[in-house]
Amino acid sequence: MTELSRHPLERLLGLSFSDxxxxxxxxxxxxAGTPNYERLEFLGDAVLELVVTEQIYLLHPALDEGAMTRMRVALVRRESLAEVAKRLQLGSHLRFGPGERKSGGMHRASILADSFEALLGALYLDSGWEVVREIIKSQFDWDKLQSASADGLKDSKTRLQEWLQAKNLPLPDYAVVRIEGREHDRVFTVRLTTSAVEKAVEASASSIKWAEQAAAALALEQLER
Incomplete structure (x- = not known):
């Protein structure tokens, strides 16, 4: 494949797709029909979450699970992914049906975020874990994320409460549904229920407080996509 025949995204990322x-x-x-990016988006979402979780774990050894969860939510939220997609100019490369293109789909944050995850899914299948891992690492400003954490990201329970209040929805209910482990090494599982999500969300942590925060963060992940 010659340099001129490579897709602009391949040149930008410094690689070539085998497929x-x-x-x-x-x-x-x-x-635009099928096949479309929805299945690749599903795969890319999982790849992205694992890489981001790994990076937070490695870069912030002093953070507990609650703080790491809040940091991950801040990084993989729709607006953050859309910003990465804009830097890659993904919108200009997307194929749409006439109606979606006319309505401005190439500029819509949700579509840009989804297409970025789909691109990651495609990279994972074509080039493997190490390549997609390095691409993800190169596309996020980890220093900026660390600064945001130092300034104190608003906790997930507060953000969820504000989101629900803005929609005039009832506040969520938190309930401890399981306690495991020995007395000095407890693991608490909290179930969060809210009318804003279809199914109850569960999360576990070493304290009830952090389990509630983790559950709220998971609920926010669903609501902000």
């Missing part, structure tokens, strides 16, 4: 159809699929919105 160009994966890149094509990652850049195809469902309005």
């Amino acid at each position: 160009p159809s994966l890149l094509q699929e990652a850049l195809t919105h469902k309005s």
